[in-house]
Structure formats: structure tokens, C-alpha cells
Amino acid sequence: MTQPTDNRGEHLGTALALAASGVPVLPLRAGKVPFGNCRTCTDNTCGGRPNMKTAGPCQCPGTCHGWAAATTDPDVISSGLWQRAWVQATGVAYHPGGAGLTVVDLDDADAITWARENLPTTQTVGTTRGEHWIYFGAMGSANGVRPGVDIKSTMAYARWRGHGTGTPTALPDAVLMLAATKPATARHAPKAIAVPAPVGGGACRHRTPAYLERGIAMAEQRITDARSGVHATVYRTFLVVLSTHGRCGCLTEAHVGRLFAAAQAKGESPRHCTDAWTNAHTRLGL
Incomplete structure (x- = not known):
């Protein structure tokens, strides 16, 4: 009789090697999907693992909450709770x-x-x-x-x-702007706040000033060309701009003003622009 192949050691070894290189990993079960939540975390009654769409107090040591369980900690990956998952695992996933x-x-x-x-x-x-x-x-x-x-x-x-x-x-502009055309539900801030540019100014540390100017111009055009779902397009465009330049300090109030002006020309209110900018900040953890 042919014995079933035990890939536990192979999958665990792969996971540990990836984790050692700084790539967060988690086991996958049949169907190429993460393992379900434990009883304590069923239906996210625990509040959800931090860094998910709705941050919560959950610190479950198991493989709960899908991608949010991904870790680089070898002690967690090799722990008893995770070992149970590796026994049934059909593959290794990572959080890009x-x-x-x-x-x-x-x-x-x-x-x-x-x-x-x-x-x-x-x-x-x-x-x-x-x-x-x-x-x-x-x-x-x-x-x-x-x-x-x-x-x-x-x-x-x-x-x-x-x-x-x-x-x-x-990561090229073509991918960033491609995503900006896909509507997504933004998390609404409970209260509008003042919208400053990120701290800093001047040339971007990892790109040329021409790259920044081209990116802002493309963002303005993306908003201007929106035919439907304008609010979602504005949010996604803000998200793209901040994901590229939100941490390097090269955005100025003039840049932000150009984006807001483009959005308001399409009928967005200042409040909606503020909410979209705030939600993009929150989404990216800025």
C-alpha cells in the first residue's frame, strides 16, 4: 500500500527559511486557504488581530485571522499550536x-x-x-x-x-495606477481633521523630482477622467500617492492642494476629500 506523503517537515523548513529572510509566513490547508479561527476567535469575537481592517486586542498564538497571522518569529512558527497546522498543511503562504x-x-x-x-x-x-x-x-x-x-x-x-x-x-507607476481604477471601500474617519502634507519637503529620497511631478500629474488625470464612483477613485488615488511618497517627506501642501482641487472639480466636497485623505493615511499606517 502506498503511504501518504508527509510534507510537514518540508513546509516547516521552507517557512523557517523564509522567516529568517524577513518574510512573514503562515501555513495553508487544503484548497490553498489559511486555517480557520480557533473557538475563541470564531467570527472575530476576539476583536480581530491587530493590523487587520479592524484592529483589536486579539493576541492569539495560533494561526487565526488569515494573513494577519503571518509572522517571522521562529518560536511561533515552530510552536505546538502551529505544529498542529503544519501536520495538515498543503503549502506555505507569505504576506507580501x-x-x-x-x-x-x-x-x-x-x-x-x-x-x-x-x-x-x-x-x-x-x-x-x-x-x-x-x-x-x-x-x-x-x-x-x-x-x-x-x-x-x-x-x-x-x-x-x-x-x-x-x-x-x-514597484512601477503602472501597477500603482492600475489599482487606483479598482474601487474599494474606505474606512470612514469618525471626524474630519485638518489635512496636512506629510512632514518634510523638497526632493524625494528615492526618486527624482520629475518622478514626483509625473506622479502628481497622473493622479490629477486619474481623478479628472473618473466617470463613475468618483469618491472611490479619489480615495484610491490618494492611497497610491501616499503609498509612494507618504513616508519620504517630499509631498508639499501645494501637491495636496492640487489633488484636492482635482477632486473638488469632479464634485467632491472638502469634507469628502479630507475623509479620503485621512482614510488613506489610516490604511497605510502613516
Whole structure:
């Protein structure tokens, strides 16, 4: 009789190696999905693990809460609770955003062809149906940004399928702006606040001033071209701008004013602009 293959050691070894390189990992069960919540955390009655969409007090040591359970702590990964999951695991997942990465998930041949024609070459990993293109830089995740294309970064997980070929390159504008066309539900701030530019000013540390100007101009155009779902487009555009320049200190009040002006020209109120900017800050942890 053929004995079932025990991949526990292989999956655990892979997870520990990834964690040692700074990539947060978690086990996957049959169906390529994370393990469900424990009894204590069922239906998020615990409040949800911190860093999820709704932060909470949960500090569950198990594999609860999907991607939010991903960790680089070898003691947690090898703990008794996680060992139970590894026994049943069918694969290893990782949290791209937690490692400062973005995965462009291409599901079919048409999507791959589109990527080769429109995106810069980068690290590429084959999947059962297509390819993962991996870039340096985190951003908001979004599914179905175009036929056969998903973006996995923050608040998402991707299945580990090996190192593939090539070297990751910087997250391009084409991916950032692609996500801006996919509406997403913003978390509404309980109260509007003053909207300053991030602290700093002058040239961006990792890009040229021309890059910043081009990015702001593209953001203005994206808002101007919106035909429906203007509020969602404004939010996603703010999210893209802040994910690229929200930490380097190169945005000025003049830049923010240009974005607000474009949004108000499409009918957004100052309050809605403020809420969208605040929600984008909150989403990115700025």
C-alpha cells in the first residue's frame, strides 16, 4: 500500500527559511486557504488581530485571522499550536506587504502577455495557471484590477511557489495606477481633521523630482477622467500617492492642494476629500 506523503517537515523548513529572510509566513490547508479561527476567535469575537481592517486586542498564538497571522518569529512558527497546522498543511503562504513586496498575480496567458507588454521585468514565479511578478514596494491589495490580474500586497497573502527567476525591481507607476481604477471601500474617519502634507519637503529620497511631478500629474488625470464612483477613485488615488511618497517627506501642501482641487472639480466636497485623505493615511499606517 502506498503511504501518504508527509510534507510537514518540508513546509516547516521552507517557512523557517523564509522567516529568517524577513518574510512573514503562515501555513495553508487544503484548497490553498489559511486555517480557520480557533473557538475563541470564531467570527472575530476576539476583536480581530491587530493590523487587520479592524484592529483589536486579539493576541492569539495560533494561526487565526488569515494573513494577519503571518509572522517571522521562529518560536511561533515552530510552536505546538502551529505544529498542529503544519501536520495538515498543503503549502506555505507569505504576506507580501509585510515583507515590503507586491505580487502581481497573472492568472492566464492573456494576462501574462499584457504584463510583458506593459510592466517592467522583475522577479517571476510560475504558478499552476500563470505567473507571479514580484516587485519591491508595498501597496493596497486589489482583485480583478483587469482581466486575470490581481494585486497582492498589504492585507493579503500569496502562496509560496519558490524563488522563480530574475530579481525584484521597484514597484512601477503602472501597477500603482492600475489599482487606483479598482474601487474599494474606505474606512470612514469618525471626524474630519485638518489635512496636512506629510512632514518634510523638497526632493524625494528615492526618486527624482520629475518622478514626483509625473506622479502628481497622473493622479490629477486619474481623478479628472473618473466617470463613475468618483469618491472611490479619489480615495484610491490618494492611497497610491501616499503609498509612494507618504513616508519620504517630499509631498508639499501645494501637491495636496492640487489633488484636492482635482477632486473638488469632479464634485467632491472638502469634507469628502479630507475623509479620503485621512482614510488613506489610516490604511497605510502613516
